[in-house]
Amino acid sequence: MPRDYGRLMAELAESYRQHSPKSAQLNERARQVLVDGGNHALRLIDPFPPRVVRASGAYIWDEDGHAILDFWQGHFGNILGHNPPEIGALLAEAFAGGSGLQTGFTDRLQIETAEILCRQTGAERARFTTSGSLATMYAILLARAFTGRNLVMKVSGGWHGAQPWGLKGVSYEPGQGFNHLDSQGLPPALADELLLTRYNDTQMLTDQFRQFGDRLACFIVEPFIGSGGSIPAKREYLRAARQLTARYGTVLILDEVISGFRFRAGDMGALYGVVPDLATFGKIMGGGMPVTAVAGRADILNLSGRAGGSKVKFSGGTYSGHPASLLAAKAMMTYLAEHEQEVYTQLGELGAKARLASEGAFAAEGIYSRCTGHSDELLLGSSMVHLHFPYRPDQPLDCPEDVFDPARCDPTLSEHVLRLALLQEDVHTVHGLGSLSCAHTEADLTRLAEACRCVARRIKPYLALPSV
Numbered sequence: 001m002p003r004d005y006g007r008l009m010a011e012l013a014e015s016y017r018q019h020s021p022k023s024a025q026l027n028e029r030a031r032q033v034l035v036d037g038g039n040h041a042l043r044l045i046d047p048f049p050p051r052v053v054r055a056s057g058a059y060i061w062d063e064d065g066h067a068i069l070d071f072w073q074g075h076f077g078n079i080l081g082h083n084p085p086e087i088g089a090l091l092a093e094a095f096a097g098g099s100g101l102q103t104g105f106t107d108r109l110q111i112e113t114a115e116i117l118c119r120q121t122g123a124e125r126a127r128f129t130t131s132g133s134l135a136t137m138y139a140i141l142l143a144r145a146f147t148g149r150n151l152v153m154k155v156s157g158g159w160h161g162a163q164p165w166g167l168k169g170v171s172y173e174p175g176q177g178f179n180h181l182d183s184q185g186l187p188p189a190l191a192d193e194l195l196l197t198r199y200n201d202t203q204m205l206t207d208q209f210r211q212f213g214d215r216l217a218c219f220i221v222e223p224f225i226g227s228g229g230s231i232p233a234k235r236e237y238l239r240a241a242r243q244l245t246a247r248y249g250t251v252l253i254l255d256e257v258i259s260g261f262r263f264r265a266g267d268m269g270a271l272y273g274v275v276p277d278l279a280t281f282g283k284i285m286g287g288g289m290p291v292t293a294v295a296g297r298a299d300i301l302n303l304s305g306r307a308g309g310s311k312v313k314f315s316g317g318t319y320s321g322h323p324a325s326l327l328a329a330k331a332m333m334t335y336l337a338e339h340e341q342e343v344y345t346q347l348g349e350l351g352a353k354a355r356l357a358s359e360g361a362f363a364a365e366g367i368y369s370r371c372t373g374h375s376d377e378l379l380l381g382s383s384m385v386h387l388h389f390p391y392r393p394d395q396p397l398d399c400p401e402d403v404f405d406p407a408r409c410d411p412t413l414s415e416h417v418l419r420l421a422l423l424q425e426d427v428h429t430v431h432g433l434g435s436l437s438c439a440h441t442e443a444d445l446t447r448l449a450e451a452c453r454c455v456a457r458r459i460k461p462y463l464a465l466p467s468v
């Protein structure tokens, strides 16, 4: 049975109000004009988020004057830290020179940025858009048009953004697990058109392909499932996904919005020797700006262009290929390609130390925890860290069911209690911690360990409470 954190959360909320009175006050004002006081649910920490005034490197500063060590880093996008001077200076120079905000044209920058993206990911063609949600939606439209089929398969616990074919099986609900639509207002047919499969379960995937394969337009899967628990795909699983999709004429879409440029200067699929039909990129590739892409096979992407009869309306977007965004994207991808070895080695080492530091801090207080985020496939290591609290040391952490089923792990502790408690130690986290950037230092990890130790001491008495 899940533990009852009601009293602890109330106490944490009260001490947080005292810790951050200005943010608390601003939240009241925000709620008068913005739904729940903001624009993105994950940012709206309960009872209120810190209101940020500036950010640099590994830190953010809030209205109350706290310097907060940040492990979310721009929704995992800011791999060089917040506001890296390399990108900021470039944008400032462009704006000062009267360029960057014109939109509605084509230019050399679009070509150069697409050339880098295709070179680093092995894609034949790319098209830019402005959000990961749009990218995955377009990729699925392309797949459905290409195959002439309707069924879409996704992973339970996988998040592909807020677009119709992403909104089933995202959140874990008691009694239902992941098997439900996550939003109202969707076309009713979606419930049947979207099939769910368990991450890293090759047998289930094989069985489902046997049953539905010749009706499946696409299988969309993250090679590293992000909000589903920071879990890398197993090699045999991703390879089986490639083989099965090829055998049944199904389009394999790797959603690399999180994993792209996170573990190497390009796609993660390459680390597995898996070439998808389409891939989606965002976050890191944009250098902090809103730019994403669908990239992959020319014959599929061309369905949105003249050569393919313009059958798929992946053809608009006021801000698609926006010059300021592409300037940042080109600079970021170029930087990562030129500094690949040093950047990813540094990130891998920091990630390993952050996982050890956080697990060690809880262990020192007698609380068992285990981090996901790494696997042997990630040759230069991993900068992703998700601290879980399994009830048993032998609990596998291979799929979202493992980490979100409250009978196996304590997701409330990992996702909510930890976050609010760490915030009061001036450490900002998401999904059981988050990610490292090149701006994080050893001293930051010492600070993380101390903060985790304080939190462990604070929550320990509540873990011993009888379950409700």
Ligand SMILES: Cc1ncc(COP(=O)(O)O)c(C=O)c1O
Residues within 6 Å of the ligand: 075, 130, 131, 132, 133, 134, 136, 159, 160, 161, 162, 222, 226, 227, 255, 256, 257, 258, 282
């Ligand atoms: C794997 C994945 N795909 C798609 C998206 C949606 O991207 P966006 O928030 O830019 O719409 C996200 C966002 O976190 C993501 O993690």
